[in-house]
Amino acid sequence: MIDMNRNGEVWVFAEQEAGQLSDVPLELLSKGRELADTLNVPLAAVILGNNIAKLSEKLIQHGADCVYLADSPVLEHYQPASYATLICDLITEYKPQICLFGATAIGRDLAPTVASSMKCGLTADCTDLQIGNHTDPLTKKVTENLLQQIRPAFGGNIIATIVNPERWPQMATVREGVMRMSVADPSRKGDVVAVTVNIDPTTLPTQVLESKRRPKKVNLKGARIIVAGGAGVGSRDNFRLIWDLANILGGAVGGSRAAVDLGYVDHDHQVGQTGTTVRPALYICAGISGAVQHRAGMQESAKILAINIDKDAPIFGVAHYGVVGDLNEVIPKLIKTIRSGASLEEAVTGTAQND
Amino acid sequence: MGYNSIVCVKQVPDTKQITGQAMKSDGTVNRAALPAIFNPEDLNALESALEARDRHGGTVTVLTMGLPSACDVLRDALCRGADHAVLVTDRRCAASDTLATSYILSCAVRKLNADVVFCGRQAIDGDTAQVGPQLAEKLGYTLVTYLEDFEFEGRTVRVRRNIGNGYEVVRSQLPALFTVVESANKPRPQALRKALKFKKALSPLEVNKIVTEQLPDADDNTKRSEAANRCQALAKQGLLITQWDLDDLEADLTWCGVTGSPTKVNRIQSIVLAGGDYKEFPPTDAGINQLIYELVEDHTIG
Numbered sequence: 001m002i003d004m005n006r007n008g009e010v011w012v013f014a015e016q017e018a019g020q021l022s023d024v025p026l027e028l029l030s031k032g033r034e035l036a037d038t039l040n041v042p043l044a045a046v047i048l049g050n051n052i053a054k055l056s057e058k059l060i061q062h063g064a065d066c067v068y069l070a071d072s073p074v075l076e077h078y079q080p081a082s083y084a085t086l087i088c089d090l091i092t093e094y095k096p097q098i099c100l101f102g103a104t105a106i107g108r109d110l111a112p113t114v115a116s117s118m119k120c121g122l123t124a125d126c127t128d129l130q131i132g133n134h135t136d137p138l139t140k141k142v143t144e145n146l147l148q149q150i151r152p153a154f155g156g157n158i159i160a161t162i163v164n165p166e167r168w169p170q171m172a173t174v175r176e177g178v179m180r181m182s183v184a185d186p187s188r189k190g191d192v193v194a195v196t197v198n199i200d201p202t203t204l205p206t207q208v209l210e211s212k213r214r215p216k217k218v219n220l221k222g223a224r225i226i227v228a229g230g231a232g233v234g235s236r237d238n239f240r241l242i243w244d245l246a247n248i249l250g251g252a253v254g255g256s257r258a259a260v261d262l263g264y265v266d267h268d269h270q271v272g273q274t275g276t277t278v279r280p281a282l283y284i285c286a287g288i289s290g291a292v293q294h295r296a297g298m299q300e301s302a303k304i305l306a307i308n309i310d311k312d313a314p315i316f317g318v319a320h321y322g323v324v325g326d327l328n329e330v331i332p333k334l335i336k337t338i339r340s341g342a343s344l345e346e347a348v349t350g351t352a353q354n355d
Numbered sequence: 356m357g358y359n360s361i362v363c364v365k366q367v368p369d370t371k372q373i374t375g376q377a378m379k380s381d382g383t384v385n386r387a388a389l390p391a392i393f394n395p396e397d398l399n400a401l402e403s404a405l406e407a408r409d410r411h412g413g414t415v416t417v418l419t420m421g422l423p424s425a426c427d428v429l430r431d432a433l434c435r436g437a438d439h440a441v442l443v444t445d446r447r448c449a450a451s452d453t454l455a456t457s458y459i460l461s462c463a464v465r466k467l468n469a470d471v472v473f474c475g476r477q478a479i480d481g482d483t484a485q486v487g488p489q490l491a492e493k494l495g496y497t498l499v500t501y502l503e504d505f506e507f508e509g510r511t512v513r514v515r516r517n518i519g520n521g522y523e524v525v526r527s528q529l530p531a532l533f534t535v536v537e538s539a540n541k542p543r544p545q546a547l548r549k550a551l552k553f554k555k556a557l558s559p560l561e562v563n564k565i566v567t568e569q570l571p572d573a574d575d576n577t578k579r580s581e582a583a584n585r586c587q588a589l590a591k592q593g594l595l596i597t598q599w600d601l602d603d604l605e606a607d608l609t610w611c612g613v614t615g616s617p618t619k620v621n622r623i624q625s626i627v628l629a630g631g632d633y634k635e636f637p638p639t640d641a642g643i644n645q646l647i648y649e650l651v652e653d654h655t656i657g
Contacts, residue, residue, distance in 0.1 A: 001617075079525075080488070080498045105518040108484050109500045116457060116489035119610075121617030124483035134621050148621060154370065154480065159624045167617035205497040205528040209513070213521035225656065249656060267519070274482060282655045303655050305646070306633070316633055321646060325638025333643040338656075341647060 001119045001167040008097035010036040014047040014059055015102050021055055023176060024102030026062045030182035031129055032100055033063035038131045039145060042066055046090060048083055050076040060190035063182060067190060072197035077208040078106050082199050084113040091118060096169050098147050103173035111173050121164035122171040123149035125273055127178055127296045134163045152273055152292040177221050177277035217268045218252050220276045225251030228271055231258035232287020232327060239264045241331045248338050256288045272297035286327040290315025357413025358507060360404040361469040363460060364397040364417055364432060366425040367480040393428045396475030398542040400535040404473045405436050411507060414438045418463055420448055420456060423560045429596055433553035434545035442558050445600040447612045455615035457489035462604035464494055472532040476501060491532035502533040558596040562586050
């Protein structure tokens, strides 16, 4: 662990794969910018990899004042032994006060390893981060300007705010899509600090033999309309209804964690705290009761239409439009109405239609 | 020449069963209202360890830190084929975050000695997925997360990792710690013969409790010697669950429980939804027509 360092920077781990930055580090930089400005300290990005120097500029354009760049063939593939060791050395040297990681496959491997080695705290899958004070419930001692790490807990029935008052750096992971990405500013200037990498590859305990990645099957973040189903849909076959409604609206298909766990729809489609966070123009959810983890991933949608048989389902608490009824009846009616509406429009504009 | 495995398991509240009844009026969670279950991915971890023993020999020890009632998952693991079961229970473990938990587990793993440690990727009550990686760091074992398939090759292991949007094949040196994902395997059910035997397995704490119930009027010395005799008899049949406290582990108390946990709860808010503040449409043809009309009207669709 490091001592509390009020002048310490805010750090974002900038994950890259094969020389490409994903959205998460850029989203974290825009949140990090906010935190750093509140604390009046610089924001830095830490990037490790091979042949990645060109990415520094993008990180600066997205808000970093400084980039710590570790560029070496030995860092071509991620593994905790090399990445965590380097990051711990950097933390010990520069004493940042906050370190943020994406809650990705790599981030969820790396961040706990770093936290364990630094003997500091780590909060997983935060849905919000703020700067605020903490009063110790026993001693009443107040510690100012801590990173408040906010996440749903215990099956989503509570929202917990976690702080690390003493053992720093304050560390948290955040899922993709949770923070809004800011627009790149090409006029921004920043420093690049080259990090010396002294790792003998033969001493590393893991060799990567093969690595295959496929693009996501669905682009939920970019969808204007999302139709999502939950456990209430009842079966994978019946999920056809969700697909049909999405198709006719030109939207993407989403699912609650329960629907994914039950095998109704693949994990790529999961909306919520442990899936993707979305903000479409219209979010239609059917058979989703609305656990807080799910709501955390969709409640900022511009319009929410909830269809649920239970009038007391929590999902109605965030909905703009609601239909209390059986989705097996409501969705076919929606499809029918949309279809007839489309034909009507075509008829008015004089287009031939015979469907 | 087999591999000795330790499987870290956790008894968790079945968070899928959370309903309104599980919340108390003050907004806190009524844990007693939730069934306690074997954390699902820990069953996959156990299955992987049993497969390793089937192929190469060696032993499988299940380890848990928790309340005395966590013996339920240890018994379940014994009925499915684990060789030994260890319960770490101590009031001073209470309020441990993932860092303190991984420290306490590391003390127990060191005492047991293992070539490989299998953990479930994450537990359903917290979903943090942090204890596995932190335990590997504390032990200095090679960390291999998201294991889907594996094959030992002498003192190395070849692992296929499920990284969500694809996979990776790695070769890692032992000793290693794996976190196992649900897609790795299908956990075997309890074996009938083993189930008949191991459902009788007990921890010393449970033996004490039974003796106190059965001999309510006996003095403490009688109870103590009766409990000791019963424990001895259970041990002979391989039915005594090993039970350790933090003293047995020679754990440094500054790294355990509240003092060992850097994360502190600043605030807990229960989820109270205002509700009712939406525009309702009846599930009739007319209602749905009206709904679609409004969505088209404000350019949300169309």
